[in-house]
Amino acid sequence: MNTGHTAAQEPTAAGRAATHRDALPVFTGLAVAAPNGLGTDAFWSATRKGVGGIGPITHFDAGAYPVRVAGEIHGFDAREHIPSRLVPATDRATQLSLVTTAWALGDAELDPADFGEFDGSVVTANAVGGVEFIQRELQSLWSKGPRYVTAYMSYAWFYGVNTGQISIRHQLKGPSGVVVTGQVGGIDALAQARRRLRDGQRFVVAGGADAPVCPYGLTAGMTAGNLSTGEDPDTAYAPFDRSARGHVPGEGSAMMILEPLGAARERGARHIYGALTGYGATFDPHPATGQPPTLARAARIALDDAGLTPDDIDVVFADGAAEAAADRAEATALVELFGPRRVPVTLPKTMTGRMYGAGAATDVVSALLAIRDGEIPPTIGGGDLAGELGLDLVTGGPRPARLDHALVLARGDGGFNSAAVVSRVP
Known part of the structure; x- marks a missing residue:
């Protein structure tokens, strides 16, 4: 039976990939x-x-x-x-x-x-x-x-x-x-x-x-x-x-x-700083339930969305609540996801304070510029527990690095967790 379609009319794998990439x-x-x-x-x-x-x-x-x-x-x-x-x-x-x-x-x-x-x-x-x-x-x-x-x-x-x-x-x-x-x-x-x-x-x-x-x-x-x-x-x-x-x-x-x-x-855009390749969000259960926080799951969702594994991530822009329990929970999530001291972690918001609605957006900008310039900005003013918590925290100055994919994490009062992956566009 003639369906009206020919092999030439069917989109090829390359064509589908190109369409996906263009989007x-x-x-x-x-x-x-x-x-x-x-x-x-x-x-x-x-x-x-x-x-x-x-x-x-x-x-x-x-x-x-x-x-x-x-x-x-x-x-x-x-x-x-x-x-x-x-x-x-x-x-x-x-x-x-x-x-x-x-x-x-x-x-x-x-x-x-x-x-x-x-x-x-x-x-x-x-x-x-x-x-x-x-x-x-x-x-x-x-x-x-x-x-x-x-x-x-x-x-x-x-x-x-x-x-x-x-x-x-x-x-x-x-x-x-x-x-x-x-x-x-x-x-x-x-x-x-x-x-x-x-x-x-x-x-x-x-x-x-x-x-x-x-x-x-x-x-x-x-x-x-x-x-x-x-x-x-x-x-x-x-x-x-x-x-x-x-x-x-x-x-x-x-x-x-x-x-x-x-x-x-x-249109000949002057800049293409990078792409938003992954996103994930979760909400923590009430502490009275005894269930663990879900930041690591939000990060995994973002990685899966981006089609990446933890080994593909070159730097993490962390949340950094600066509260003992919250910091330990974030470090635990990062070690669970990447292993101890396996990926550089940084907190440029230590230079600005937590800017609420602007904070995570500013971290995304920092991640994109870090990818562009091949340089991880440092964390200032803290971090003496980082090694003990299993983190490779970037301190003391910028760290040169080839960066293709960055993970940006954020947590909000009441249990909000979000994660974004931004990536270099070849």
Whole structure:
């Protein structure tokens, strides 16, 4: 019976592989605003040298607070980067997200106006909302009265406002969203971006932003009991260390442009930093159940998704909660997955603090730049337990290495775990 198909019409294995490869989600634009560098070049120059941006809190008088140090961005004036009309209507996190989005689009040499109005999407992560904006408006409410609370209060505090403002600013009308999964949000946002590309979007802006360094944000963070009270900026945040006493909060934003590989090459993209090849997420069982945490399983899911084995991973960008039990659990997961001291591990967030929704996204940027430059950035300020825990922690300076695949791990309060694999594109 003639089915209407001939051998010549059937896709070959090579053709299927080429189609799959063309659909690979790749990073064509990167941008970071972090405590140790405003802009990707400044951030990466500091990070690869081990230059930290943690210091005494200067955004407000923190003398009455047990937490006295944080990762603050200095020299950032939103009025120099975004229209003046947006400044009173936006929280600092939104301002940082708008600026880094513009930088990422510029880095990608991608102008949304060159595409259809529904071709571009936005997915951002945010963990604490517009806490600085909330505080300012509550101060007006209690000191002056309700007539002095701006109408912008109706949305400027909201977790999704960064996505909304980016979408409006750049007229990105494709399906968009926000993830609110704490410290892991930056990775989860990239996973959502990959889904958008698989559904046919031409490009996606993805990343995270948070600005928790204000009295309201700091007080909210202290309720969890996991913020460091150390006053020495060099040692306050010390993951995998005997002196670990919790993490240091940080503010920042990291935004990335993702496109299908085939489309990026067709338009002549200036940069293809790497590909998002694997993703995995799990949620830990309640401690009362006695069941173990599931970070290692999240990493295995990501590796399986990427079609890789642990032996293929060249570096791990770890989470580094800087709490004794959490650090030991992460080290156990890494040793279970790779064996003792079998893969280099690093924590560049020791230079910035944990930037909540921006933290894991910034680690992904660091991983991509490490792959590009063949250099693992160091961990600073801690690590004296690393060897005992079975980790090969990169300290003391950058480590040259041929890097093809990096695993980025993140954990959030309450049991969130996410893992991403980013890989070199030949």
